[in-house]
Amino acid sequence: MINEGDSSMTMFARFVLIFSLAVSPGLARATEPQEISWATLAPPTTVIENPFENLTDEQMDSLRRILRFEAGAERSDDAEARAEAQALRKQLAEDGLDVDGLFAARLAIMEEREAAATGVNEDLVGMRVRLPGYVLPLEFKGRKVVEFLLVPTVGACIHTPPPPANQIVHVVYPEGIEVSGLFTPVWITGTMVAQSSVQTVGYVDGQAPVSVSYSMQPLLVEDYSG
Incomplete structure (x- = not known):
């Protein structure tokens, strides 16, 4: 014979099971980084008649x-x-x-x-994302890059004019990564932050300021493999 207390506990257990089955897939998706492209970093634009x-x-x-x-x-x-x-x-x-x-x-x-x-895409701010790009080193610690700009193309800011500010991501990565030279291709996973800054990029014959609209709190920087 099942008493009233046992019946209540059984119903509660069923409720917890049903709730966990309904919520768990969503939570799992929420913890997975969303792979994005550089085009999504730009904000929605308003068409103005010219x-x-x-x-x-x-x-x-x-x-x-x-x-x-x-x-x-x-x-x-x-x-x-x-x-x-x-x-x-x-x-x-x-x-x-x-x-x-x-x-x-x-x-x-x-x-x-x-x-x-x-401007930034507000829908991306605070989101955990995965983004490919090229490393433009700003600071080294030993042989590892611990601060860099992630840019969408080879030569950006060096051989060509800087991309728009919202097409550059400032990254501080204390763990550091080893690079083979300028513009090493990588995947970076982390949380997007709207943070305007001006970073100084060094050249062989000088340096120049580069405006940036984003920073990222990286969880992982890995070699780009396709």
Whole structure:
């Protein structure tokens, strides 16, 4: 005969078993790193209409001259430059163009391009990921690299201009890894962190600052094998 206490314990045990079966696969997936590509590091972009695409070369030149004349007039109180700018504004207005609106659109496009180059993908922040790339050493300890930039292509920041800031990951790895030279290919597993920084990259004939949008808390750095 099963008493009430035994029955309650049996039902509780069944509940725990059912709950564990339902949750365990999800927990297992959560602990596995998600393999990502470099394209996913960029934030979602907002498509902004570009009003300059339909302007003539002459109209574009007039806009550039207005900017130059008005900037000069503001600096030196140049009446002649101000008059030139007003004349160009009048000419563009006769063409049906809103000069101030175009300048506002210019700023919006510049800001969007800046965000696309430096912003982070918030969905990746705090996520455990696995990402392939190339090691650009920053600091050695003995024969091992303990601090480096992970970059998407060979030659980045050295033989070619730096990639956008959100296409570079700053990594501090106290355990260190041995490399065969610049741009050793690796897989890196760790937690993505949104952390803006400027790192100094050394060249044979000098050094240069490189802007970075991400850092990673690495759990594992391993040779790339395909």
